[in-house]
Amino acid sequence: MTDILVLGAGYTGVMAAIRVARRTRRTGGKVTLVNASPRFTERLRLHQTAAGQRLADHPLDEVVAGTGIAFVQGRVSAVDPERREVRLDDGRTLGYDKLIYALGTVTDVSVPGVAEHAYSYDDHAAAVRLSKHLDTLTRGTVIVAGGGLTGIESATELAETRPHLRVILLTRGRPGSMMGRGARAYLDAALERLGVEVRSGVDITKVLPDGVELAGGELLHSDATLWTTGTRGLPVAAGSGLSVDARDRIVVDSTLRSVSHPDVYAVGDAAAVSQKFGVMHGTCQGGIPTGLHAADSLADTLRGKAPRPFKFGYFHQPVSLGRGDAVIQFTRPDDSPRRWYLTGRAAVFYKETVSSSPIPMFRLLKRGLVPVRAFALSALPS
Numbered sequence: 325m326t327d328i329l330v331l332g333a334g335y336t337g338v339m340a341a342i343r344v345a346r347r348t349r350r351t352g353g354k355v356t357l358v359n360a361s362p363r364f365t366e367r368l369r370l371h372q373t374a375a376g377q378r379l380a381d382h383p384l385d386e387v388v389a390g391t392g393i394a395f396v397q398g399r400v401s402a403v404d405p406e407r408r409e410v411r412l413d414d415g416r417t418l419g420y421d422k423l424i425y426a427l428g429t430v431t432d433v434s435v436p437g438v439a440e441h442a443y444s445y446d447d448h449a450a451a452v453r454l455s456k457h458l459d460t461l462t463r464g465t466v467i468v469a470g471g472g473l474t475g476i477e478s479a480t481e482l483a484e485t486r487p488h489l490r491v492i493l494l495t496r497g498r499p500g501s502m503m504g505r506g507a508r509a510y511l512d513a514a515l516e517r518l519g520v521e522v523r524s525g526v527d528i529t530k531v532l533p534d535g536v537e538l539a540g541g542e543l544l545h546s547d548a549t550l551w552t553t554g555t556r557g558l559p560v561a562a563g564s565g566l567s568v569d570a571r572d573r574i575v576v577d578s579t580l581r582s583v584s585h586p587d588v589y590a591v592g593d594a595a596a597v598s599q600k601f602g603v604m605h606g607t608c609q610g611g612i613p614t615g616l617h618a619a620d621s622l623a624d625t626l627r628g629k630a631p632r633p634f635k636f637g638y639f640h641q642p643v644s645l646g647r648g649d650a651v652i653q654f655t656r657p658d659d660s661p662r663r664w665y666l667t668g669r670a671a672v673f674y675k676e677t678v679s680s681s682p683i684p685m686f687r688l689l690k691r692g693l694v695p696v697r698a699f700a701l702s703a704l705p706s
Contacts, residue, residue, distance in 0.1 A: 325352045326626060329410060329420035331400055333359035333384050334367060335608050335682050336592030337426030340615035342689045344424065345391045347623035355392065356418065358410070359384060360399040365448040368608055368679045371478040371644075373451040374443075374550070375485040376459065382683060391690055400427060403564040405585040422587055422622055425561070425574060426615060429593040429606060432554035432571075437531030442551035445474065457548055458482070464489055467536055467546040469528055470553030471495025472502075476511065477644050478550055483518040484646035492521045492544070494528060494536070495553075503641060503653040504661035514645040555606065557594055569596040569603075578633035580618040589618040599636060601658035610636060612682070642675045650675040 326348065330341040337357065345355040364382040373379060385395050398412035403423070410418045430446045433439035443454040458466070466489050468479040479493040493499060493515070499522060500511040515522055527539040535545045557572030567575045567584035574590035575583050576597060582588040591614040593606035604610045613636050621631035637657020644650045650671035654664045666674055 325354055327419060327421045328353055328355045328424070328622065329418060329422070330355065330357045330424045330426060331403075331410065332426035332428055332592075332594070333357055333361075333364060333387075333395075334426060334428055334592065334611075336428075336611040336615035337424070338364060338384075338387060338615075338682075338686060339612050339689065340424045340426055340589075340591055340619045341393050342388065342391050342686060343616050343619035344622055345393050346690070346692055347619060348626060349392065351623075351626055353623075353626070354394075356394045356396055356420075357384070357388060358396045358398055358400060358412070358418065360397070361448065362397050363448070364683075366679070366682070367445065370445040370448065370451040371474065371481045373448065374445075374454045374458075374478060375481040376455050377485070387683075387686055400560055403560055403566070403588075405564055405566060405582075405588055408587065420587075422626075423589065424615075424618055424622070425566075425582075425588060425590045425594055426592050427558050427560065427594050429555035429557055429571075429573070431551055432556045434554070435528060435531065435551075438551050441531045441533050442469070442549045444551050454548065454550060458486060458489070461489060461547055464547035465492060465545055466490070467492050467494060467544060467549045469494050469536070469549065469551050471497060471499035471522075471524070472552065473641065473643050475550075475552040476500060476515075478552060479520045480514060480518050480645045480649075481647075483520045484648075487519070489547075490521070491519070492523065492546075494523050494526050494538075494544075496525065496527060498524050500643070500651075500653075502659065502661070503651075504663065504665060506663075507641075507651050507653040507661065507665040507667075510651050510665070510667050511643070511645070514649055514651070518646060555593065561590075561594065566590075571596075579621040579631040580614055580634055581621065589622060591615045591618045597634065597636075601637075604636065605659075607638075608682075609638060609640070612685075640678075642671075642678050644672070644675050644679075648672065 341357045401413040402411040431444040483491040530537040573596040592611035597604045617634045624631040638659040641653040652666040652671045654662045
């Protein structure tokens with residue numbers, strides 16, 4: 325019997341748990357999945373939750389039903405890779421032979437005031453808190469900090485569903501700067517149509533209870549500030565003695581094992597995964613393949629087989645612009661934009677298909693119908 329512990333039940337952790345349970349079923353694998361919440365959180369949709377939309381509930385015990393996985397609800401407080409133990413904040417201790425670390429990342433609160441005064445999307449409850457606060461406002465200003473995909477989706481969703489509020493998007497660069505010229509132009513038009521005020525080229529130096537302070541001393545009033553810029557790994561990883569990078573992500577080798585502790589695999593946002601184009605950035609698009617591959621690497625190792633190196637390439641940048649619009653930028657494997665992009669209703673259908681795909685994928689994975697090679701997008705022509 326091999327005790328396999330999976331920490332974190334996001335997209336990546338659930339995929340890894342189901343996959344490794346299936347791959348080790350005949351070789352004595354005993355899989356336990358640990359998560360702080362009893363429900364599966366669709367992080368791709370947290371901006372919808374913040375905007376007040378009610379989404380489907382997915383209890384984790386139902387998600388993993390029929391897989392043989394034991395689900396334990398609890399928040400991880402420490403990992404001891406030397407003793408192969410994980411401690412939960414209620415005092416329980418779980419032992420393991422192999423560990424898959426999928427606890428993701430949290431908001432980088434290094435800017436003064438972020439931790440005390442800004443809202444974030446660290447979990448479902450945080451998005452609900454923002455939604456409830458916005459429900460109390462009959463008028464006012466919402467500042468969204470960050471012009472990446474999450475910031476754009478949040479600003480447009482809030483502007484569409486709460487038109488009585490003034491929405492300001494603050495960003496160092498241009499919103500959607502990772503996209504091509506055509507997709508950016510479409511994005512700019514959508515932001516203008518929805519009434520989102522965009523201020524580019526600004527640095528926020530401090531978040532206040534009722535606003536933000538910009539470099540140079542300018543103060544902007546805000547009734548709610550949403551922080552979507554910058555993440556880092558949980559302190560658990562760095563505090564465990566595992567090798568981490570400058571953003572506290574666990575450094576892994578080509579098979580997704582920790583470079584310092586080979587009994588630990590790290591996946592998704594929590595891992596610093598190097599590819600030919602550089603270190604992968606945190607997205608569901610890249611996270612799910614790491615979960616599947618780590619599960620296969622672990623299973624191969626238990627069978628005495630040499631695991632294959634992980635290879636991945638990006639394919640798209642899907643961005644919703646409220647419920648009725650979207651833009652999809654197709655990319656090269658290194659995430660640089662191609663000429664092709666999709667907009668309007670076709671893009672809405674595409675984005676909704678992507679956002680809703682994990683739950684059906686979990687069901688297929690239980691039946692062994694999701695080959696990891698299906699995610700090896702690096703094989704696409706550049």
